[in-house]
Structure formats: C-alpha cells, structure tokens
Amino acid sequence: MKNIVQKTLAVMAAAGTLAAMPVHAAENGKFRVGVVTFLSGAAAGPFGVPSINGAKVLVDALNQGKVPAPYNVKGINGLEIETVVIDENGGATKQVEEFRNLAERHKVDAVVGYISSGDCLAISPVAEELGVPTVFFDCGTSRLFEENKTPRYVFRTGLDAAIDNIAAARYLVDSGRKVEAIAGIQQNYAWGQDSWGDFTAAIKQLKPGVKVTTEQFPKIFQGQYGAEISALALSNPDVIHSSFWGGDMEALVLQGNARGLFDKRSAILTCGESALDRFKGQASNGLIVGGRGPFGAFAPKNTLSDWFHAAYMAKNEIEPTYPAYKMVQAILGLKAAAEKAAAGKAGTVPGKDALVGAFSNLTFESVSGSVNMSRAKGHQALQGIAYGEYHYDAKTKKASLKNIKAYAGECVTPPDGTTAGEWIKAGFPGAKCGG
Amino acid sequence: MIHIDRSMVGLAAATLILAAAGGFVPDWLAFILTLALAKALVVQGVVLQMRAGLVSFGQGLFFCVGGYAVGMGGHFFGINDAPVLLLAGALAAVALAAVLGLLMTRYRDIFFAMLSLALSMILFGVLVKSSELGSTDGFNVHPATFFGLSFKTEAYKTALYLLTVLLAGGGALVLHLVHHSGLGRMWEAIRENEIRVEYLGLSPRWLLYANYLLAAAFAALGGGLTALATGHIDPEMSFWTTSGEFVFIALLGGTSHVAAPMVAAVLFAFVRTYAIEFTPHTWQMILGFVLLGIIVFLPKGLWSLVRSEKRAKA
Numbered sequence: 146m147k148n149i150v151q152k153t154l155a156v157m158a159a160a161g162t163l164a165a166m167p168v169h170a171a172e173n174g175k176f177r178v179g180v181v182t183f184l185s186g187a188a189a190g191p192f193g194v195p196s197i198n199g200a201k202v203l204v205d206a207l208n209q210g211k212v213p214a215p216y217n218v219k220g221i222n223g224l225e226i227e228t229v230v231i232d233e234n235g236g237a238t239k240q241v242e243e244f245r246n247l248a249e250r251h252k253v254d255a256v257v258g259y260i261s262s263g264d265c266l267a268i269s270p271v272a273e274e275l276g277v278p279t280v281f282f283d284c285g286t287s288r289l290f291e292e293n294k295t296p297r298y299v300f301r302t303g304l305d306a307a308i309d310n311i312a313a314a315r316y317l318v319d320s321g322r323k324v325e326a327i328a329g330i331q332q333n334y335a336w337g338q339d340s341w342g343d344f345t346a347a348i349k350q351l352k353p354g355v356k357v358t359t360e361q362f363p364k365i366f367q368g369q370y371g372a373e374i375s376a377l378a379l380s381n382p383d384v385i386h387s388s389f390w391g392g393d394m395e396a397l398v399l400q401g402n403a404r405g406l407f408d409k410r411s412a413i414l415t416c417g418e419s420a421l422d423r424f425k426g427q428a429s430n431g432l433i434v435g436g437r438g439p440f441g442a443f444a445p446k447n448t449l450s451d452w453f454h455a456a457y458m459a460k461n462e463i464e465p466t467y468p469a470y471k472m473v474q475a476i477l478g479l480k481a482a483a484e485k486a487a488a489g490k491a492g493t494v495p496g497k498d499a500l501v502g503a504f505s506n507l508t509f510e511s512v513s514g515s516v517n518m519s520r521a522k523g524h525q526a527l528q529g530i531a532y533g534e535y536h537y538d539a540k541t542k543k544a545s546l547k548n549i550k551a552y553a554g555e556c557v558t559p560p561d562g563t564t565a566g567e568w569i570k571a572g573f574p575g576a577k578c579g580g
Numbered sequence: 581m582i583h584i585d586r587s588m589v590g591l592a593a594a595t596l597i598l599a600a601a602g603g604f605v606p607d608w609l610a611f612i613l614t615l616a617l618a619k620a621l622v623v624q625g626v627v628l629q630m631r632a633g634l635v636s637f638g639q640g641l642f643f644c645v646g647g648y649a650v651g652m653g654g655h656f657f658g659i660n661d662a663p664v665l666l667l668a669g670a671l672a673a674v675a676l677a678a679v680l681g682l683l684m685t686r687y688r689d690i691f692f693a694m695l696s697l698a699l700s701m702i703l704f705g706v707l708v709k710s711s712e713l714g715s716t717d718g719f720n721v722h723p724a725t726f727f728g729l730s731f732k733t734e735a736y737k738t739a740l741y742l743l744t745v746l747l748a749g750g751g752a753l754v755l756h757l758v759h760h761s762g763l764g765r766m767w768e769a770i771r772e773n774e775i776r777v778e779y780l781g782l783s784p785r786w787l788l789y790a791n792y793l794l795a796a797a798f799a800a801l802g803g804g805l806t807a808l809a810t811g812h813i814d815p816e817m818s819f820w821t822t823s824g825e826f827v828f829i830a831l832l833g834g835t836s837h838v839a840a841p842m843v844a845a846v847l848f849a850f851v852r853t854y855a856i857e858f859t860p861h862t863w864q865m866i867l868g869f870v871l872l873g874i875i876v877f878l879p880k881g882l883w884s885l886v887r888s889e890k891r892a893k894a
Contacts, residue, residue, distance in 0.1 A: 231860060
C-alpha cells in the first residue's frame with residue numbers, strides 16, 4: 146500500500162511539473178489555429194465528426210500545398226498550419242476556460258469552431274476581450290450580433306438560423322404546395338423554440354390565414370416519438386416542419402415513415418441534409434431537406450467543391466455532409482483574410498488587427514461558391530440557401546436531391562440593424578428575390 | 581475565545597499565498613484557479629452534507645440560483661456590484677432552501693439524493709422553457725463593479741480572482757470552525773447514529789435543516805463567482821451532470837478536512853484541462869480512471885495522503 150501511495154505521489158508530482166511547464170508560444174514558424182468542435186456527446190456524430198474530418202482533410206492538403214487556386218499557397222501565408230483540437234462538449238463555462246487556454250497558454254493565432262449557440266454567445270465577449278480572431282463556423286443563433294453590436298474579432302462564416310426557416314417557408318409556398326394548415330415538432334430548447342418562432346412568423350407573412358394545428362415540443366434526445374407522431378397525424382396538417390437534428394431527426398423520420406406520417410402531406414426538415422446518406426431509403430421520397438446553406442449535397446459544382454469532395458472521400462467512408470463544408474469554409478475564410486493582411490510578405494504571421502481588418506467585408510471563394518462577409522459590419526457571411534426533395538434510388542442505393550430551389554442571400558437575410566423577428570413581422574422589406 | 585489550531589494557520593497562509601500569487605501567475609492559470617476555487621465553495625457544501633451522512637446530487641440547483649441571481653441582477657434590476665450580487669444570490673438560495681428544506685430533511689440516503697436531483701432538474705426544465713432568459717443558450721452577464729469600483733479587463737480578472745480566493749479561504753475557515761463546533765459534531769453523530777441523537781434530546785431534522793441551508797449558501801456563492809468569471813450563464817448549471825461533478829470532486833478530496841475540496845477542485849481542473857489538451861477524443865476516460873484510481877487506492881480521498889503521513893510520524 147505504502148508503495149502505491151508513493152507511486153501515486155510520484156505521478157502527481159510529474160503531472161504538476163507538466164502543468165507548470167510553459168507551452169511554447171506560436172513563434173515556431175507555424176500558424177497555430179485552435180479548432181473547437183464536438184468530439185463527444187450527441188452532437189458529435191452528426192456535426193462534430195464530419196466537421197473535424199473536413200478540417201483534417203483541408204489542413205493536411207493546405208500544408209502540402211495541394212489545394213486548388215486561389216488556395217495553392219502552402220498552409221496559411223506559406224506557414225505550416227498547426228492545429229490544437231478541443232472538444233466542445235461540456236457546457237459554456239468549460240468552453241470559456243478552454244478558450245482562454247487556447248488564447249493565453251497555446252497562444253493561438255486564431256480560433257475556428259463552435260456548433261452550440263450557447264457556446265458562441267459565451268465565447269463572443271471573451272474573444273473580443275482577449276483580441277483573438279475567432280471564426281464561428283456553424284452556430285446559428287440570431288442573437289450573436291444582436292448582443293455583440295460592434296464586433297471586431299468575432300466572425301461567422303455560417304448562416305443565421307432564421308434564414309433556414311424563412312427560406313423553408315418560401316420554398317413551401319413557391320413550390321405550389323397546399324399550405325393551409327401547418328404543424329411543427331421541435332426539440333424543446335433554444336434552437337427548436339427559435340426555429341419554430343421564425344418559421345411560423347414567416348409562413349404567416351407569405352400565406353396569411355395559415356392555421357397551426359399542433360406544435361409538439363418533446364425534450365431533446367428523447368428518441369421515441371410515438372405520442373408526438375400520433376398527435377401530428379391526428380391534427381392532419383398539410384405541412385409538418387421540424388428543426389430536429391442528428392439522432393433525434395433520424396428517429397423521427399424512421400418512426401414517422403413507418404406510420405405513414407409523411408404520406409399525403411409535405412414535411413420539411415431544416416437540418417435534413419446531414420443524414421442524407423444515413424436514411425438508406427428509410428425516409429419517404431419527397432421529404433424536403435435543407436443543409437443550412439449551400440453546403441453538403443447543396444454545394445455548387447466548382448473546382449474547390451469538386452476537389453474537396455474527392456479529397457474527403459479518399460480519407461473517409463461516407464459522403465461529406467454540411468458541417469464538413471461549413472468547417473472548410475471557415476478555415477478558407479481565415480486563410481484568405483490572413484494572406485490579404487500579410488500583403489505579400491509570405492512566411493509571416495500577420496498582426497491580429499491587420500487580420501481582422503482584412504477579414505471584415507472580405508469576399509472569398511469557398512466550397513459553397515463566393516462568400517461575402519457583408520453583414521453585421523462585415524463580420525457575418527451573406528450567402529444563399531437551398532431546399533430540395535429527398536429521393537432514394539433503390540437500384541444504385543444512392544440518395545439524391547430533386548426539385549432544388551435556391552434563394553439568394555438578399556432574399557432571405559434581414560438587413561443590418563434589423564433583427565430577424567422584426568424583419569419578418571414587417572413583411573421582409575427590401576428582400577431581393579429575383580422573381 | 582476561538583482556539584487557533586494548525587489547520588487555521590495553514591488555511592490563512594494558503595489564502596495569503598494564493599492571493600499574492602495572483603500577481604505572478606499567467607492569466608489563463610488565474611482563470612482556471614478562479615473557476616476551481618468557486619467550484620470548491622460549492623463542494624464545501626456537498627462535503628458539509630456528506631459529513632452529516634447525506635449525499636446531494638442536486639447541489640446544481642443552488643449553484644444555478646446563485647449564478648442566475650448575478651446575471652439577472654445585472655440585466656433586470658440594474659444591480660452591478662459584485663459583493664451585492666453575490667449576497668443577493670446567497671440570500672435567494674437560502675430562502676429557497678428554507679422552503680425545500682422542510683421537505684428534504686424528511687429524507688435520507690438514496691431518497692435524499694434522488695429528490696435533490698429531481699428538484700434541480702425541475703429548475704433546469706423551467707429555465708429551458710423560459711425564452712426570455714435565453715432558454716438553453718442562456719445570456720451574458722454584465723461586468724460588475726467591486727464595492728463601487730470598476731476595473732478594466734486585466735484588473736477586473738485580478739479583482740475577481742482575489743475576491744474568489746478570499747471567499748474560498750474565508751469560507752473554509754468558517755467551515756473549519758463549524759466542523760469543530762458542537763453543531764459540527766452533532767452532524768457527524770447523526771451520520772453515525774441518528775436514533776441516539778434523538779435520545780440525547782436533539783432534533784436531527786432541524787440540525788440537518790441548518791446543514792441544508794448552509795450548504796445552499798455556499799453553492800450560491802460558488803455559482804455567483806462562476807457566473808462573474810465566465811461572463812455567461814445557462815441552465816446547464818442546474819443539470820444533473822453539474823451536480824455529479826461536485827460529488828466527484830468531493831470524493832476526490834475526501835471529507836476529513838476543509839482544505840480537501842480546494843485541493844481536489846484545483847487538481848480536477850488541471851487533470852481535465854490537460855486531458856482535453858492531450859487526448860481530445862478520450863478525455864472523459866482519463867477523468868474516469870482518475871476517480872477509479874482514487875476510489876481503489878485512496879478510498880478516503882486525496883486528503884488521506886496527508887493524514888496517513890501524520891499518523892506515520894506519530
């Protein structure tokens with residue numbers, strides 16, 4: 146026993162020494178990036194893992210200089226990219242602690258990450274305080290730039306979740322479906338509540354007199370939706386809207402499909418694209434799915450997206466879904482901004498202020514086409530979004546999208562200075578939808 | 581006249597050393613220590629209950645009340661002074677505990693544990709449904725002043741660190757006195773044999789009621805400090821995994837000395853942050869192994885290392 150105690154003490158002493166050891170500053174001639182995404186927990190499977198796989202594929206290729214133009218410069222501005230990967234699981238308090246570690250212990254040059262809206266809201270003021278260029282790649286809360294009104298170091302290359310739901314409403318109306326009675330099923334937390342609020346407000350604007358037959362708010366990760374499916378089916382709506390994601394969404398689709406919930410009516414899943422290859426024909430054809438922007442199966446065909454798709458498939462077994470594309474977009478944006486800020490001085494890390502200056506209002510090429518950082522004082526990407534119908538071919542065992550309709554960013558994004566809620570209520574003033 | 585023993589001198593010295601270290605350690609370390617010591621305050625409450633034979637899996641309830649009191653005080657009532665906010669949080673928690681305690685003190689063992697868990701999950705459920713409070717996303721906490729003095733970012737963190745160190749050290753001193761007072765001895769007696777305590781003419785229920793209130797106040801202080809340090813609060817504070825973490829740290833340290841929760845909370849913070857850094861995919865496993873190791877080799881917690889050495893000398 147005594148021996149064991151001594152050993153334990155020795156291990157603890159070693160751990161203490163390790164803790165006291167200063168980590169080298171990023172003065173090793175590399176560009177150090179903190180990458181934060183879910184590596185454990187329920188959001189890891191559908192979002193975290195595809196995004197980290199996407200980051201690995203891109204960073205490896207960038208370091209070897211194998212990415213097509215305009216990203217053929219090695220790493221970032223000629224410097225090798227070094228990543229510090231952090232798990233986003235564990236709540237906002239822990240994320241703030243880890244963000245401070247990234248900034249002050251690891252001395253990262255920038256941070257890319259965050260899927261949870263709560264984490265983004267908590268990180269945003271800390272990033273501004275510490276002056277670390279931070280790119281949010283996925284979180285969708287509208288409150289991000291409503292609370293951080295004068296962003297300097299915080300950027301978001303992904304889209305606001307309100308856009309998903311405004312576009313969803315437009316798609317339903319524009320495709321000439323019967324939209325007289327709608328029903329919703331949402332996870333009972335901020336994401337589900339906000340999504341349903343935005344969607345119902347938008348559809349009431351586009352189709353006055355629409356009735357809500359039922360709204361179901363089961364708790365997140367419930368998994369079994371027998372009672373909710375009965376309630377939805379009994380209320381007999383024309384359209385079912387759901388912002389479910391991950392395992393919950395797949396469970397709803399499987400259980401609802403088995404009970405004929407999606408027959409004879411439209412159903413729209415704002416995050417449906419992330420499970421495109423996982424439904425394996427167990428979803429009904431004609432189900433409307435979204436990818437939170439022009440990502441994943443909705444990505445346009447261009448040199449970058451073709452390259453990324455091939456590079457991703459060479460290293461991973463399943464198709465890249467939208468979180469992988471969104472992560473890649475965030476890193477490409479950072480690279481474009483850093484290289485613009487360095488102004489031709491290859492092999493140097495640009496100053497943080499120069500970097501964020503170059504990033505705001507930047508237009509850069511991405512796997513989703515051109516990205517315009519033109520909202521929220523140049524800190525929020527403006528991009529289009531598309532919806533389409535899921536179709537499964539039993540012969541080829543491949544899922545594909547049909548009847549895709551894309552909306553321009555100007556059509557579905559509120560102008561600066563207006564919150565999404567106000568904009569929808571006012572009847573989308575200034576929306577440019579090009580017919 | 582209070583008898584000053586070695587533990588008290590040690591605690592006072594440790595508090596002063598920690599406070600002085602605030603000027604030298606890097607900011608990230610000071611931040612980790614702030615969070616760890618705030619957490620240690622909550623764990624003190626858990627240990628307080630453990631010494632009376634009760635295990636709470638719902639201390640997150642009062643932790644969350646303390647945190648939300650700080651956040652809402654700044655947002656809705658225009659109170660921006662840290663000590664006032666912390667005091668308000670502690671009072672709110674004690675008021676809530678005064679009501680809940682009437683029910684809780686009727687239960688022991690697993691029933692107490694499960695009921696405490698249920699109560700904290702009720703608060704979690706209510707907060708998740710409150711979209712005015714940001715639902716699961718929570719909201720940001722306004723920067724506070726300290727006794728009317730406002731500080732810029734760097735000095736703000738230092739001021740908060742000092743406040744946390746003083747509260748953690750002061751709280752530990754108070755609890756040390758309480759543990760060695762008649763009341764503290766009675767709690768231990770209840771743990772050992774409740775019926776005998778009744779035969780002594782004392783009411784275990786009201787003794788435990790006092791214990792419950794004191795633990796709630798400590799949890800709220802910890803929650804308030806965490807909210808001020810993080811700058812953001814969300815309902816996760818009252819989720820059962822948060823409460824589980826407090827029990828984890830209490831077991832890590834052991835219940836025999838008031839310094840144990842502080843040592844354990846700091847060690848836990850370091851193990852976790854380095855586990856996340858070195859093994860981002862399996863950090864939970866490392867934490868699990870640490871707890872397993874402690875339970876197997878040091879069933880009375882880390883503090884038994886100190887104790888056994890003393891015994892060996894004697």
